[in-house]
Amino acid sequence: MKQPGESPTVEGQSGAFIKEFAPRRSFLARFQRWEWMLAALVVAVILLNSRLTPYFMNGQNLARASSDFMELGLMMLPVVFIIITGNIDLSIASNLGMSASFMGLLFNLGVNIWVAALAALVIGSLGGLLNGFLVAKVKLPALVATLGTYAFFRGLAYGFLGDQAATNYPSAFLYLGQGKLPGTLIPFSVALFTVLAVVFGLVLHKTTFGRYLFAIGNNQDAAIYSGVPVERTKIIIFTLSGFMSALAGLILASRFGSTRPDIGTGLELAVITAAVLGGVDINGGIGSMPGAVLSLILIGLIRFGMGLVNIQGQVQGIVIGLLLVLAVPFPNLVRRISGWNRRIERRSLVYTIGMILILTLFIAFFFWARAPILVPGMV
């Protein structure tokens, strides 16, 4: 079980326990395979994109496109932690909206923008702390707790700003989302994300705290009995998630140059999509930071490429959704289909044919009924 070169992370009994019961090696083996597959997909998409359009391989475009995904990335980092412990945080985008709106409110009231930004980070962290408290202490399922705060935080955002918007931020603040590192093409937000991704990756894979996360995700009861501070760990990661959402809110507000209460609506599902596509198991216990970052890059490249060839954002969602549904279980599916011939049953054949027939009918209806309302010029 023990791998050469792997240093013990927890001393004493609990350390032995974690090492013995967390089947780290098999997961690692599986993950490396998944990461290679993601990397291959990234390369394939880059090649495809650069063949499709000459605008793709352009430093300026790439820099702009990558800064479009940094809010998503910043929120994804702590969400990877949370999903690895077997929990979920649906409130991140609402927390982003709440924090950014709070900042906008203070700014509209004449508060200095940096003070307002700091206050936004505080309120975001408090929101995360509330989630952590509900999950760790009250012991609500994370899905339920963060579903509640999803509505609550977004509601606060509307309460703070109403139908107002905060605009005219000073240019120093706009640097956060729009600025580039001096002398380069690299946007500030990308640099920030890169640094934080490395930090989060190191914490996840190289520290005791990271091992705690996997331990909780693999078997929470076992983790409790082996002395992992489960409650405290959960509170920390949810608070962290709130803080990062607020940070993402600042950057998004800065990139837009304005704040409205509906800022960032729906991002939570995009974030979870990125994490899961990166190989983080929604049931907890499995996941890696490089995988998650690779999947973020993959999604970014796909969307960017499709945007360049004029495919609407919502239609791009079809491809991302298909990736999510089919890519993760792909290896499994191939095995099942190749094993078909041997254990084929008449009944399952009938079902399969029936399903295919129904789906064909649906698709036929879809395209047949679609024609009349087609806008001229649309493909």
Added chain:
Amino acid sequence: MTAQSHDRPRPSLLLFFARFREVTLSIFILILVLAITLSSPDFLQVNNIRLILLNISILVIVALAQTMVIITKGIDLSVASMIGLVAMMVASFVKMHPQMPMGLAFLLGMALGSVLGAVNGLIITYVKVPPIIATLGTLSIYRGLVFFYSGGTWINSYELPASFKQLSKGTPLGLPNMVIYAILVAVAVYYFLKYTRIGRNIFAVGSNLEAAQVSGIRTQRVIFLVYVLCGVACGLAAVLWASRYESAQTNTALGFELQTVAASVVGGVSISGGVGTVPGVLLGALLFGIIENALTIVNISPFWELAVEGFLILVAVTVDILIVRRVKRNSKT
């Protein structure tokens, strides 16, 4: 639900509350109604109550389907996108055939919805993707298809025949049409879950999958079925939605999925499977309807509505879990 009925802890008032989630929720709603009525007597008018019921009828239909899914330990996040897609397809079909008997629109909507639900079910039972991931994927796929289908355009009120718009209107028996549909669905789901074999199997699958499998239930088929039923309910809801709001837009029902989950959860459906009742979900949906209505009546800025709703969800689920835990502790000693 099934698991708790075997052990017999000491009877107490607390236990009573825990057993009958509906009682706690009813008391909560009564107190709320009382408070609102005191501050504004307009609230308890017949017309206003009718309006509340009208406003929650679509929520009730979808939340009940969502409940069946959650009872099997699953979740369907794609309901809003299914409603959006079916509404768009049905509306454009109706637009092309304004003379057709409008009862067919319901059939068409439910048929289309069942296909979408079947796709969810296949991905979950055959491809073995966890429900939350699978329906998260189809959420964006179906929503993308709405755009693909319509090219980003809307179908407006003037393009729809009057007979279609009439489907959701009218008040036979003194109750709005939509409310009657919702009641019919509620009765059907109640009967289905309580008195049919498949309905009982849904609970069995949710409480203990292995045990259900061992006792001969075709678990995968049951799970597949609940997603198909959820699709059917969404199809019905989509037709009502398009008819009531007299349009089909690319963002129809956007964000509705979390509302359906919230109504179920507040109504006492356990996210970990196996527990849930129809009356509870009805009360959960009613609570949302009352809050939404009350805020306008007592003149709270509509901008705070969502915050109050979210806060009440949190209070409801927290109080519930505290009571349950208290009961468990009492029954141990």
